[in-house]
Amino acid sequence: MKYELEKLIRNKTFLITSVISLVAIVGIFLVGYYYSQVSYAEQGNADKGYPNFYSDITSMHAGDFNDQKVKEVLSDYMDRYQKHIDVEERPFDVFSWYIAEVFFPKGKDAYSKMGEAMESGEKISFDELDIRSVQDVGFASFDNPLKLGAYNTWGDLFLVTNSMFLLAVLFVIFICSSVFASESARNINQLLLSTKYGRGKLTAAKIITATGVSILIFVVIQLISFLFFYYYYGISGWDASIQTNFSFKLYDFPMEMNNLEVYLLVIGVQMIGVLSIVGMTLLISSMTKSPSISLAISLGAFFLPYMLGKIFQTGTIVKILNLFPIQHYQMEEMLTMMETDIVFFLKAFIPNVILTICFSLVIMLVTEVIIYFKMKYSYVK
Known part of the structure; x- marks a missing residue:
């Protein structure tokens, strides 16, 4: 041998x-x-004055995954999104973006609605959108709750x-x-x-x-x-x-x-x-x-x-x-x-x-x- x-x-x-x-x-x-979406977003966010943005967001929202957690994530996401009319100043929240893609109402452009409200100097809240529930999406359920993380x-x-x-x-x-x-x-x-x-x-x-x-x-x-x-x-x-x-x-x-x-x-x-x-x-x-x-x-x-x-x-x-x-x-x-x-x-x-x-x-x-x-x-x- x-x-x-x-x-x-x-x-x-x-x-x-x-x-x-x-x-x-x-x-x-x-x-x-190095060229992944997370790395690319982090590099851009750091240039905009948001270092460690991804890790901060994931730490903030990690925990049991349920309808309340979805509301927390998307409410914070919508608030941050509507703070900046100028796209160049807005951090890209890749963590929340994927979640929004799943839970934002289908057939309605939530981003267009937020953009229109921002142009009028207003904001759209979570409750004004017909957000889907965890059950509506079809998530598996077990005796222990699902966990959300990075x-x-x-x-x-x-x-x-x-x-x-x-x-x-x-x-x-x-x-x-x-x-x-x-x-x-x-x-x-x-x-x-x-x-x-x-x-x-x-x-x-x-x-x-x-x-x-x-x-x-x-x-x-x-x-x-x-x-x-x-x-x-x-x-x-x-x-x-x-x-x-x-x-x-x-x-x-x-x-x-x-x-x-x-x-x-x-x-x-x-x-x-x-x-x-x-x-x-x-x-x-x-x-x-x-x-x-x-x-x-x-x-x-x-x-x-x-x-x-x-x-x-x-x-x-x-x-x-x-x-x-x-x-x-x-x-x-x-x-x-x-x-x-x-x-x-x-x-x-x-x-x-x-x-x-x-x-x-x-x-x-x-x-x-x-x-x-x-x-x-x-x-x-």
């Missing part, structure tokens, strides 16, 4: 992919955090996590596709398989090493992402309900979970999915004689369920396709799919999560067993 680890890490593909991944991470962070920043983390998952998977496929295929390309399989441990321990060492390195890659990439998120935003809002994360509109999500719990769940499901990807990639690598061919087939196998999912929208086929890891790279769609049996096999969220995990683990185990016995009993010329 030590030999296989050194060979894997010293491989040019690993080194080049590592450099490319670091550059990609920087790009993802720039788009996901949801925008966690929305940014979820979006970055989606991109980091794809980056980690591509990294894993690039390095695993050459584990067996590179030796076939160099015609040294005859030598390796003819040694005492070439058919057994060496194959197992390759599988274990590739799996371990792949898990480490995924963990390190996601850990870098979370640490940067913690440094840039902090973790305020971790205990806010996922239903009140207005970035994703999961108002009726049936599970009582907060942002941190959803994040950990998504990371867990994605990591198990990576294990199945490792198994499939190693199997393809063991059946091909060229790393480039192995890479092309492995990438195609990874993206194929997603492309077929665009063709098949209902029925058993789409339910099977939704079990594959590529379908779970988007947090919002993953949670939405797993809460119903329309596009998943079971009727409840947790059973569908368990089914997905078991499916990935079965793929990993089956592919690795096939690899082991294929190499053990393969014919050497």
